[in-house]
Amino acid sequence: MTNWERATPEAAGFAANLERKLAAGFESGLLLPIHALLIGRAGKLVLEQYFDGEDESWGDQLGRVQFGPEVLHDLRSVTKSVVGLLYGIALERGLVPALDAPVIDGFPEYPDLVADPERRKVTVGHTLNMTMGMEWDESKPYTDPTNSEIAMEMAPDRYRFILDRPITGAPGEKWVYSGGAVALIGALIERGSGQKLPDFAREVLFAPLGITDFHWMAGSDGVVSPASGLRLTAPDLLRIGAMLVDGGRHEGQQVVPASWIEASWTPAIQTWDGLGYGRLWYIHEAPAPGYDTPLRWVGAFGNGGQRLWLAPEAGIACVINAGDYNLFERWVTPARIWREIVVGNLVRA
The missing domain is CATH 3.40.710.10 (DD-peptidase/beta-lactamase superfamily)
Known part of the structure; x- marks a missing residue:
């Protein structure tokens, strides 16, 4: 080194x-x-x-x-933690929604979901903490198309797939491991910064460290994977x-x-x-x-x-x-x- x-x-x-x-x-x-x-x-x-x-x-x-x-080397889900850092940088720069904002508001292209009062209870903070209170299952092998992350990758619209999951409980109460949550965080960074996630990461995190x-x-x-795609x-x-x-x-x-x-x-x-x-x-x-x-x-x-x-x-x-x-x-x-x-x-x- x-x-x-x-x-x-x-x-x-x-x-x-x-x-x-x-x-x-x-x-x-x-x-x-x-x-x-x-x-x-x-x-x-x-x-x-x-x-x-x-x-x-x-x-x-x-x-x-x-x-x-x-x-x-693949980092797989270590990528998630790096994306968490990127959200913190973007938030300080005023580029992304505050943690108490409904995450659905970042996706106005789904007016039916935006209007759902139960889905509006899920905030950016819940999403970052994987406590969205929505159905998600990554316990199955990642070779299984019924694994939620794989199903998301195969869906015609990944963001609708995530945001339209059945509600299973109040947000903030239960931790459920979710690559879908991190996909939403990555999308908010891209939409707020006007840059693809790798370009934003290069500018604000990697270049300052000499990476x-x-x-x-x-x-x-x-679409790059905020959940597992970084090498x-x-x-x-x-x-x-x-x-x-x-x-x-x-x-x-x-x-x-x-x-x-x-x-x-x-x-x-x-x-x-x-x-x-x-x-x-x-x-x-x-x-x-x-x-x-x-x-x-x-x-x-x-x-x-x-x-x-x-x-x-x-x-x-x-x-x-x-x-x-x-x-x-x-x-x-x-x-x-x-x-x-x-x-x-x-x-x-």
């Missing part, structure tokens, strides 16, 4: 044998193969390891890939993480509003497995050596084992890329790396 000052694990406050413990985890079989693992702390690169393995991009097989600092190489996958209708290098994803840990700043420039970051990392709802969730980020805590109380962590999660883990109070950002797509039982590996290798090897605050 270029333009990063490096620090040994010991100098950065980790156990001196951090890399050896990681290697032992792989050798023992407790840590299944991954594609990339990067750890940064306080703006310094502590660990950077790449591997080789089978990979794909949105289902297109890429064969065996030797990963490295310049290789793009020049990325790709954003699109559906058959040419970045592992170092560039770590660059985003380091900026967030530094309160949204990069080299003295405020890239993402600090108030948006802190509000996003304050749980608005609880997920089905007990994590906090806010504005497209997961929030929880874990015990850490050197800290008297559990350490708050924030995460962006993606299919296959893609992870951006952050411990803001400890100044830590961690990126994991993997190729375990749709193998949900193997997603314990990224969590184990974060819990046992990264947080578990902190020796001082």
Whole structure:
């Protein structure tokens, strides 16, 4: 990784044998193969390891890939959290509706839905928190056309498909994982900014961080996917993480509003497995050596084992890329790396 000052694990406050413990985890079989693992702390690169393995991009097989600092990788649903940041930037610039605005008002081409008083109760904030109170089911495999996200991609009008889902409860009461919610957020950004999502992202987020190489996958209708389509290098994803840990700043420039970051990392709802969730980020805590109380962590999660883990109070950002797509039982590996290798090897605050 270029333009990063490096620090040994010991100098950065980790156990001196951090890399050896990681290697032992792989050798023992407790840590299944991954594609990339990067750890940064306080703006310094502590660990950077790449591997080789089978990979794909949105289902297109890429064969065996030797990963490295310049290789793009699917982020899958980590994309959602990046789009959450873009909405915060757009909101500060006055380009998109406020969080208490009915999300349906951003889609006036559906007057029948706009006039529905129940649908008008669903706000932008509910959409960002995935608490829309509308039917959505992504529990089925992403190869199944009845999976709601796949059905959305196949629908003649993706936005009507999302906004016309049956109402299942009051908005704000229940978290339901929804790529459709994020598709609406992406559309609001595009409509408000007058730019395609990749162009807006390049201008307001990627270019300020020095990120020049990325790709954003699109559906058959040419609409890029705010829910899962972004491909970045592992170092560039770590660059985003380091900026967030530094309160949204990069080299003295405020890239993402600090108030948006802190509000996003304050749980608005609880997920089905007990994590906090806010504005497209997961929030929880874990015990850490050197800290008297559990350490708050924030995460962006993606299919296959893609992870951006952050411990803001400890100044830590961690990126994991993997190729375990749709193998949900193997997603314990990224969590184990974060819990046992990264947080578990902190020796001082």
